[in-house]
Amino acid sequence: MRIGRGDDCRPTWQRDRLLRALGGTVLEIGAGDGVKLTCYPAEVDEIVLVEPDPFLRATARIASAACATPSRILDGDPARLPVPDASYDAVVCSLILCCTPQLETTLAEVRRVLRRGGELRFYEHQRSDLTAVALAQSVVTPLWSRVSGGCHLSRDIVTAIRRAGFIVERLDRFTFCHVTHTIGAARRA
Template sequence: MAGQAVSHPFFARVYPHINAFAEAHGSVEHRQEMLAGVHGRVVEIGAGMGSNFVHYPPEVEQIVAVEPEPRLRALAEQAAAKAVVPVEVRAGRAEALPAHGTFDAAVFSLVLCTVPDVPAALAEARRVLKPGGELRFYEHVRSENPRFFRMQRIINPLWGLAGGGCSVTRDTEQAIREAGYTVEEIRRFVFRINGRAGPASPSIIGTARPSTC
C-alpha cells in the first residue's frame, strides 16, 4: 500500500516502555472497559503495537488492524499471533481504510491524538461501518480545567515532537459529534499515575453510532 507508511522511529522505540508503565497503572482496565461487548467484525484504526488484541471478547469474529508505523506494525503482528480472536494486521492510515460498510465496530484507542486529519479519519470509520455499527473510543483529550488546559497548550509543541505527532489539546468528543455521530455513552476521567496527573491524563472512554438524521 504505497504512501501509507508513517515513520516515527524514536517514538516507536520508546512507546513499548511507556505503554508497559501505563498498563501497570490502570490502562489495561481502560482498554477492557472500551471493548466490553464488542462483537462481529472489527476494524481497529491505528492499532499501534496491538495492545488491545488480548482484550477483545470471544464474540469478535475478526479484527482488521490498521497501522501505518512499520516498527509498531511489526510488534502488532507479533501480538496478533498470540490473540484468541483472528487478527489481520495491515499497513494503512486512518484517513484511508479498507472496504465499505463491512464492520460491526470501529475502534480508536489512543490514536486520534496523532491523526493529522481527525474529521477525515472519523468519516472513514463511518464509511466502513455497517448500518447500526458502533464506534468505540479511548482517548486522552484537552482538559476541562482552564488552568490545566493552559499548561497543555504550552507543552503541546514539544509533546508532539517527542510523541510521534501526539496532541494533548484536542476536543475529541466534540470532533466525534461534529463528524456525524451520536455519543451514546461516555466516561470522562483523569488518568492519574501514582496520584499525579500529566499532560495526557484527561481522558474519555465511550461508544458512539453514526447519527441517523
C-alpha cells in the first residue's frame, strides 16, 4: 500500500492516464513537488526524478520519503540529463516539454536515456488544432511564458516528439482551464 498525504495521493484522471501500466525503471523529468510519486503503479521498480529547481527538489524529497517505491531525486537540466545512456524503461514528462528552453535537445536526451523500445509518457500543453485558438496561443505565449515558468502554450509538442524519433502510440487531446493539453505515450523507434 502506498503512503500518501490526504487528497494528494488520489490520482487525478490525468495522472492515472499518464502513469497507468508503467513498470520497470522510470525517469521523471521536471518532478515538481513529487506529488505524482504516490500515483505510480506497484509494477515500477525504481523512480528517478530530475528536478532543476532547488525548492521543488527539496519538496520532492519529502514526498519521496513517503513513497513505497524506491526513488531518488537528482539535480539536473532536462537538456543534459545526469543519467547513463539506455538506462530507463520509461521517461515521464509532465508539463516540462512545454517549458524547456531547448525542446529538441531535451527530446534527444529522453531518447538517449531510454532503452530500445522504451516508452515516453507525456502530459503537456499543446498548440490547438483550431486556427483561431492557435493564433491566440501564439499571441499570449510571450507574456504567459514570463509569468508561467517559461511555458510555451503555442508549442506543437506532438510533432516535436515525432521528429525526435518517437512513434506516438496513444494520444488524448483535451481542454483544461481553456488551454489545450495532450496526454500520450510514444515508443523509441
